[in-house]
Amino acid sequence: MSAGRARLAQLPAYAVHRIATIKRRLLAAGRDVIDLGAGDADLPPPEIAVRTLAEAARDPKMSRYAFQTGLPEFRQAAARYLERRFGVAVDPVTELLPLVGSKEGLAHLTFAALDPGDGCLIPEPGYSPYMGGAVLAGATPIVVPLRPENGFLVELEELAPAQLARVGLVFLNYPNNPTTAVAPREYLERTVACCARHGIVLAYDNPYCEITFDGYRAPSIFEIPGAKDVAVEFHSMSKTFCMTGWRIAWAVGHADRIAALQQVKNFVDTGPFLAVQRAAAATLDAGDGIVRPIVDTFRRRRDAAVRALGAIGLAVTPPKATMYLWVPLPDGIPSAPFAERLLEDEFVAVLAGSSFGPAGEGYFRVALTVNEARFAEAATRIARTLAHARQAV
Secondary structure (H helix, E strand, C coil): CCCCHHHHCCCCCCCCHHHHHHHHHHHCCCCCEEEECCCCCCCCCCCCHHHHHHHCCCCCCHHHCCCCCCCCHHHHHHHHHHHHHCCCCCCCCCEEEEEHHHHHHHHHHHHHHHCCCCCCEECCCCCCCHHHHHCCCCCCCEEEECCCCHHHCHHHCCCHHHHHHHEEEECCCCCCCCCCCCHHHHHCCCCCHHHHHHHEEEECCCCCCCCECCCCCCEEEEEEEEHHHHHHHHHCCCCCCCCCCCHHHHHHHHHHHHHHHHHHHHHCCCCCCCCHHHHHHHHHHCHHHHHHHHHHHHHHHHHHHHHHHHHCCCCCCCCCCEEEEECCCCCCCCHHHHHHHHHHHEEEECEEEEHHCCCHCCEEEECCCCCCHHHHHHHHHHHHHHHHHHCCC
């Protein structure tokens, strides 16, 4: 087997792609599918984004190559957002880079930060591009299970010294997908300090920082002293602004690391569509007036979903952040067969915990992507599948 095929063989199955394929078949058969799988809300994008995109698309200059320089006004708007929201000042030219969605930036960072064989620490359960980027870059994945007893936190100092010495890059994601965990400041402080001591690059994936509830405010990693020396942070328009298909995000960090990531991207893409960058800039500058109603919708859905699941015997603590619920299954019910039966028999899509890695077993993830009435219907269908699964245990 060639090296390329060997790397492909190491990639895990991509659960969202499989669900989309099944969903397409069910919809073609006329089934009423309730999709709680992908983190892709049914809410419209902001009107300012749509209006600005329509106007920009009529400008022939917006249809030229963006390259990695991109649109200066997007870089500047993203920098203004970081300073306004987190008190973090960055150079929009040298310390910030537009991305075709944060997914590609996260994966491409492995090529910029690691040599073949270097260790890449990957939390499990976790976002698939972390593993995908490591494998495709020829790095050595070091999987660290996230456990409820320690708040689903990755504790670097708990690794064996020889293992920690191999780590060149660590992926962290708080507020966390899929567990919904949040990271206390003291945890971030000791993690940044550990990365500095051991020369580890910290990839801080922060797409849910605005989707927070009950007074909680998620930080930027750059609020932590010394973080700019070790970290690259990723932000996205996808979740907060319901712009998943627009594929627009940015990375921010020390100029040397941003330059390295840009060098990789020079050879694999030519940047996001300029008109989309202009629309994203206008949306970021519009600020809290856009964010608050969207977050309020997710909060109402969270509360309704927690009540509906509790009524069928699935107790979930309301999360402080994200657009997900991480739902524990009753003992003895494996997550993948449960999710498959739920989709095929009841036409409700969720993600099995095991689809995020073996450490996710015992849970399934629900995305708050439908309104309260649809979720109530989904809960009724989930209850029927649970009853069948309990009978089989």
